[in-house]
Structures are given as structure tokens and as C-alpha cells.
Amino acid sequence: MLSLTTVLLGSGLILRANAFVLPFRSPTSCCSLLNAEFNGDPEPKVFSNTPLQATEYESLSTYWTPAARLNPTCIFTPTNTQDVARAVKLFTRKNCQFAIRSGGHSYNPGWAGITDGVLISLYGLNTISYDPIHGLASIGAGNRWTDVYGALLEHNVTVLGGRNSDLGVGGYLTGGGISYYSNDRGWATDNIFSVEIVLADGKVITASRHEHKELFRCIKGGSNNYGVITKFVLETVDASKPFNAFAIGFPATSNNDFISHAYEYCTNGSDADPKSHIIFAASISKVDGFANGILGSYSDVFDAANPAPVLRPFFDGTVPGNAPGFLSANGTIKVATDLLSIVQAPGTRYAMGTFSVYADIQLFHTLRGIWEEETTEELKDKPGFMTEFAFQPIGEKWLAASAAKGGNSFGITSPLVMVWLQPRWDSALDxxxxxxxxxxxxxxCEQAAKAAGKFARFRHLNYGGRNQRNEIIPSFGAANVLRMQLNKLHYDPLNVFGRLVPGGFKIPGF
Incomplete structure (x- = not known):
């Protein structure tokens, strides 16, 4: 049974859950129980790494980055919400550990996978429908964005989704979700109208701004802590205008101009023209050396010879040496995101880490200097090595759009700049x-930002590294953490999605 102790520390309420439970059931036994539960179904839904099922098991075990792959004892493939409810109820009753995977795009092993346990692969929850009267799209949690964009563009609408269309819907949305439309519409998670969620006891409820509204807010940034979301209903965006996405490279000699105009966009540009969207990045590799670059978009008619003022310095030579390329030129968001999914094809090993700062031009130089200094020749010599250091602003209009829709769990009260580091390489030995x-x-970098008085508390969940497990949700601030804890106690009092789902970023105390 679970003992819950409430401890008052200063002005904050800290909830500490100490579990006194029977040992976890063996994963082999759990898979046998699951097989028995679904034995009467017309098609098999449980797959193990046996000679008879090896092909299906292998195809279900793929991840975007092999660095995140684990081998579960068996894989469960539900085709509807009731399948999920039956399985979760069984796992809770029998004390079986499990993991949940929508698209498998996490960088971190165990976040959407498990070694000794059951993997719930949601890929069969792939329905997509559009309600033109209310402007809402109903999306099964196992979808990838390429299918969502394709289905909705038939109605001249789209939704806030991944910039790489191969991403899964579920983890992206519950972690926040940065979209090409975010400067205008906020986080993708704030454009959720409602969710269908399976709780630990197998009960299925709908959470929205109107019912279970405190849970609904906690889900927006709550990852896998409350249940298994099987369906999202999303607000849509008009897609009748052309959509443009572009990648522009700049040489190392452009550093000063590049950072200067990046700073200008971070402090003014994203709010001045929210149709625009830019990620600022730099890369280092043994073959190509150092380069600057941007990934950007514009959600309206676009002329590269006469771009919108906030984009002009990156096209007209003000930042010298530009080499532009288009992912979509007056096309569609599906074309752009599909092409990026090819550029960022699966199969490469990655890691990631993130933090946030307040915009400061000198700090931008300092942070990139630290990154360059730490990128040693030994690293560059590793097979397939390349490292990227990127930043992106969250402006006033982004924050206002999110707040207007009821808010989320993140606790961001003023504009900031998200920073992330992403190395890639070939060998598991590295x-x-x-x-x-x-x-x-x-x-x-965090130490340098703190020394400059420019460190921002927030860390974006979807960019969090495997060793930031205890940093991400605490970075949302005490009031939001407390709200998440209280709702955790109410909706998952036995901490099933903490104890039995070991992977992911967890709520403190659970």
C-alpha cells in the first residue's frame, strides 16, 4: 500500500510519496497476462522477441535515434482506447512496469521505452477527423505529424505540430511543442482543446478547459505523469495561404553580424512579425568546420528578393556569405516538414541538453565560446561527429497567446531564449x-548565464537530456509544481505513472 506524507517546508508544500508495495511482477509474467487478456481478439496485439514474432517485434522496436532504443520484454499494440484501458488496469492490478510510446522520437533511453517491462506502442491509435463547424481536429495519439498535416490540408487547415513531420503526436504535445506558428499562437500544447486520457484504474475521462480543468492544465507540460492520452482534439489554423520554410547557412566569418541580428530578432523581431519563426544555430564537424545557420519559416506569401523586414538581414547580405535553401517555397507545411524529416532522417545517435537565458548579446558570444572550447579535437575525430548549438526566442506574443488559452505548467512570465546543445555520432561505444x-x-553555460545575471529558470521538457531528469519539472516554478503534485495525488494516488512507468521527467516527490 502507498503511504503519502505531506511535509511543510517554509512557504512551500512538498509532497513526498513513499511506496510500500510488493515487488514488481516479472515482465515475462506480465506479458503472459497481457496475452491472456487479449487472446480472444481477432488480430494479435502482443509481440515478443521470439522466432515466430521476431519480424514484427523488430519493426515495432525502432526509434528515431538508436541511442534511445531499449528492448522491451514484449510490445503491446492497442487499436482503440478501451484496449489501452484494459491493459493499464491490468498493469496497475498486477504491478507490471511499462512504457508508453507515441512516435519514439525521444533522445533519452527509457523515456519512451523499457528493458524489463511492457512497451505500449500507440501507433494503432491513428484516426484523424476534422469538424468544420467548430474548427477542431480529432487526432489519435499514435499519429505522426506527416499524416495529420496531409489529412487536414484537404480542408485548407492545419494545426500546431512538429517542424519535423516524423515526430509522434503524443510526446510532442504533452511536452510543450514548438511549432512554426508559435510566435503567433503560443505553445502547441496550448492549442489543445481537449484530451481523452486513460487513468491508472482504467477509467477513461475527457479533460479540457471546461471539465477536469486543473488536470487539463497540468497535462500541458505534464508528459507521462497522469495517464495515457489516447486522443487529442486540437484547434486548427487557416492554411489557405502559402507556407514557406528555409534553411540558410553562413560562414564562421559572419559570427559578429550573425549574433547581432539574431539578438535583434530575439528581442524585437519575433513579436514584430509573428508570421515569422527562426531557430539560430551553429555547427562544428571535422569535415565542415564551423558554420552558422538558421531554420526559419514565414506563414504567408514570400519573396526571397524582398522578404519581410524581420527576415531581410538574413537574405540581403547584411549577414554576409548567406547560402539559402528552401524546404518549401510558397508551398505547404507538409512539404516543409516532410523534407526536414528526410534531412533529419532516423538512424543517427544523438544526445541533448537544454537551459534558458534572457537575451544578451555578450552572453550569446560567451555561451558559444564555451561550446567551441569544449568541442575538442578528440570529439571531432569520433566517427560521424557533429555538434549543434542553437537558440530560439519566446516572445511576448507567444506568451500572451498561451495565457489567453488558459495557461500551462511552464511558469514563464517574461520573454526568454531557449538554448539547446545536440551532438550526433555513429558508434554506441562513444x-x-x-x-x-x-x-x-x-x-x-548555465554558470556563465548566472554570473551575468541572465539565467532563466525554465528548461523545455522536450529538449531535456537524460541527466536532467530532476531539473525539468522543478524549473516550472514552485506554484506550478505544487499544482502538478496536488493533481497527481487526486488522479494517480498510487503513483502508477511514477512507479510502474519509470521513464521520463517526473513530478518531484513521485
């Missing part, structure tokens, strides 16, 4: 070195 490198750069 995994530990790359994770250590990522953490070392991140910690040094």
Missing part, C-alpha cells in the same frame, strides 16, 4: 563520452 560532453557544456 555514447557515454557524448552525454558527458553535453552535460559539461550545459553546466558551464
Amino acid at each position: 555514447d557515454a563520452m557524448m552525454v558527458e560532453y553535453t552535460d559539461r557544456v550545459r553546466v558551464r
Whole structure:
């Protein structure tokens, strides 16, 4: 049974859950129980790594980055919400550990996978429908954005979704979700109208701004802590106008001009023209050396010879040496995101780490200097090595759009700049070195930001590294953490999605 102790510390309420439970049931036994539960179904839904099921098991075990792959004892493939409810109820009753995967795009092993346990693969929950009267799209949690964009563009609408169309819907939305439309419409998670969620006891409820509204707010940034979301109903965006996405490279000699105009966009440009969207990045590799670059978009008619003022410095030579390329030129968001999914094809090993700062031009130089210094020749010599250091602003209009829709769990009260580091490499033998490198750069950068008085508390969940497990949700602030804790106690009092779902970023105390 679960003992819950409430401890008052200062002005904050800290909830500490201490579980006194029977040992976890063996994963082999759990898979047998699951097989028995669904034995009468017309098609198999439980797959193990046996000679008879090896092909299906292998195809269901793929992840965007092999660095995140684990081998579950068996894989469960529900085709509807009631399948999920039956399975979760069984896992709760029998004390079986499990993991939940929508698209499998997480960088971190165990976040959407498990070794000794059951993997729930939601890919069969792939329905998509559009309600033109209310302007809402109903999306099964197992979809990938390429299918969502394709289905909705037939109605001249789209939704706030991944910039890489291969991402799964579920983890992206519950982690926040940065969209090409975010400067105008806020976080993708704030454009959720409602969710259908399976709770630990197998009960299925709908959460929205009108029912279970406190849970609904906690889900927006709550990841896998409250239940298994099987369906999202999303607000839609008019897609009748052309959509443009572009990638522009700049040489190392452009550094000063590049950072200067990046700073200008971060402090003014994203609010001045919210149809625009830019990620500022730099990369280092042994073959190509150092380069600057942007990934950007414009959600209206676009002329590269006469771009919108906030984009002009990156096209007209003000930032010298530009080499532009288009993912979509007056096309569609599906074309743009599908092409990016090809550029960012699965199969490469990645790690990630993130933090946030308040915009400061000198700090931008300092942070990139730390990253360059830590990117040693030993790292560059590793097969397939490349490292990227990127930042992106969250402006006033982004925050206002999110607040107007009821808010989320993030606790951001003023504009800031998200920063993230992403190395990639080929060999599993180098995994530990790359994770250590990522953490070392991140910690040094955070120290520099704090010394400059420009460190921002927030850390974006979808960019969090495997060693930031205890940093992400606490970065949302005490009031939001408390709200999440209280709703956790109400909706998951036995902490099933903490104890039995070991992966992911967890709510403190659970």
C-alpha cells in the first residue's frame, strides 16, 4: 500500500510519496497476462522477441535515434482506447512496469521505452477527423505529424505540430511543442482543446478547459505523469495561404553580424512579425568546420528578393556569405516538414541538453565560446561527429497567446531564449563520452548565464537530456509544481505513472 506524507517546508508544500508495495511482477509474467487478456481478439496485439514474432517485434522496436532504443520484454499494440484501458488496469492490478510510446522520437533511453517491462506502442491509435463547424481536429495519439498535416490540408487547415513531420503526436504535445506558428499562437500544447486520457484504474475521462480543468492544465507540460492520452482534439489554423520554410547557412566569418541580428530578432523581431519563426544555430564537424545557420519559416506569401523586414538581414547580405535553401517555397507545411524529416532522417545517435537565458548579446558570444572550447579535437575525430548549438526566442506574443488559452505548467512570465546543445555520432561505444560532453557544456553555460545575471529558470521538457531528469519539472516554478503534485495525488494516488512507468521527467516527490 502507498503511504503519502505531506511535509511543510517554509512557504512551500512538498509532497513526498513513499511506496510500500510488493515487488514488481516479472515482465515475462506480465506479458503472459497481457496475452491472456487479449487472446480472444481477432488480430494479435502482443509481440515478443521470439522466432515466430521476431519480424514484427523488430519493426515495432525502432526509434528515431538508436541511442534511445531499449528492448522491451514484449510490445503491446492497442487499436482503440478501451484496449489501452484494459491493459493499464491490468498493469496497475498486477504491478507490471511499462512504457508508453507515441512516435519514439525521444533522445533519452527509457523515456519512451523499457528493458524489463511492457512497451505500449500507440501507433494503432491513428484516426484523424476534422469538424468544420467548430474548427477542431480529432487526432489519435499514435499519429505522426506527416499524416495529420496531409489529412487536414484537404480542408485548407492545419494545426500546431512538429517542424519535423516524423515526430509522434503524443510526446510532442504533452511536452510543450514548438511549432512554426508559435510566435503567433503560443505553445502547441496550448492549442489543445481537449484530451481523452486513460487513468491508472482504467477509467477513461475527457479533460479540457471546461471539465477536469486543473488536470487539463497540468497535462500541458505534464508528459507521462497522469495517464495515457489516447486522443487529442486540437484547434486548427487557416492554411489557405502559402507556407514557406528555409534553411540558410553562413560562414564562421559572419559570427559578429550573425549574433547581432539574431539578438535583434530575439528581442524585437519575433513579436514584430509573428508570421515569422527562426531557430539560430551553429555547427562544428571535422569535415565542415564551423558554420552558422538558421531554420526559419514565414506563414504567408514570400519573396526571397524582398522578404519581410524581420527576415531581410538574413537574405540581403547584411549577414554576409548567406547560402539559402528552401524546404518549401510558397508551398505547404507538409512539404516543409516532410523534407526536414528526410534531412533529419532516423538512424543517427544523438544526445541533448537544454537551459534558458534572457537575451544578451555578450552572453550569446560567451555561451558559444564555451561550446567551441569544449568541442575538442578528440570529439571531432569520433566517427560521424557533429555538434549543434542553437537558440530560439519566446516572445511576448507567444506568451500572451498561451495565457489567453488558459495557461500551462511552464511558469514563464517574461520573454526568454531557449538554448539547446545536440551532438550526433555513429558508434554506441562513444555514447557515454557524448552525454558527458553535453552535460559539461550545459553546466558551464548555465554558470556563465548566472554570473551575468541572465539565467532563466525554465528548461523545455522536450529538449531535456537524460541527466536532467530532476531539473525539468522543478524549473516550472514552485506554484506550478505544487499544482502538478496536488493533481497527481487526486488522479494517480498510487503513483502508477511514477512507479510502474519509470521513464521520463517526473513530478518531484513521485
